[in-house]
Amino acid sequence: MRVVGFSFIRNAVLCDYPIVEAVSSILPLCDEVVVAVGKSEDDTLNLVRGIHPSKIRILETIWDDNLREGGRVFALETDKAFQALSNDADWAFCIQADEIVHENYLDRISQTMSRWKKDNVVDGLLLDFTHFYGSYNYVADSPSWHRREVRIIRNDKSIFSYGDSMGFRKRPNDKLRVRESGGMIYHYSYVKPPDKMLTKVRAMHKLWHDDEWIQNELGDAALFDYGTIDSLKLFEGNHPAVMKERIAKQNWKFEFDVSENRIRLKHRIRKFIQRKFGISVGEYRNFKLLE
DSSP: OOEEEEEEESOTTTTTOOHHHHHHHHGGGOSEEEEEEEOOSSSHHHHHHTSOTTTEEEEEEOOOTTOOSTTHHHHHHHHHHHHTSOTTOSEEEEOOTTEEEOGGGHHHHHHHHHHHTTOTTOOEEEEEEEEEESSTTEEEOSTTSOOEEEEEEESOTTEEEETTTTEEEETTTEEEEEEEEEEEEEEEEEOSOHHHHHHHHHHHHTTTSOHHHHHHHHTTOSSOOGGGOSOEEEOOSOOOGGGHHHHHTOOOOOOOOTTOOOOOHHHHHHHHHHHHHOOOTTOOOSEEEOO
16 A cells, blocks of 8 residues: 655745644654645745655645635645645645644554555545643534544545645545544644744635734734633643654643633534533534444
């Protein structure tokens, strides 16, 4: 079984993306990882070059900064990396720049890929998500965060990145038929120093909204306000080994009263049903889960 990985990144240093850790987390599963590195204002290119020279193949790209609607540029960059993969691979593992796969799940994911390798009905595999927020000690506790998404796909070039690169579809516009992988993504999108977090948020919004909208929302703030979150819980597990050094360097404080709950009523009802009956009411599904 041959597995290749792919990702995309720009301005990883300025926005403090853990791209090194993200790509490194899937290297044990992959024979090669293609990273589309957008022209950056920092040393992102050399950062990616240093990850694992014998396994990393870099595709230098230029982002379309005029495309400021719906985060579509993220999907286009994902597609560039995917289309550059060699055709001899069975599976393609997409890892985004703030997503880490815990080493405890690697064997399980590998076994699942092997199990469904020859079943062409299966277009992809789902991974569950744990979303960290504010610091490495808290995780999101609201149903508004996506619970799982497709990150492993068949190496079928009729598959494309959908929307803002949250997931995938198959031409002409079909949802992928998927199985559970048994794996978990640790998502660190909202764990950065407040100044870096604001830099990242501003950069993200430029690919979604116009300048007037950004100014109205963020104004002249210098730090990101983590205090607007609705509900969090304490993280009780352990982080991936590749994150050890980054976590040790945390230089900001964030505390949250986990007894505080500002979740909207509809999300409270969804959360209760999920906990009581194991049913995810109203969950966004950009895939068809095979039974």
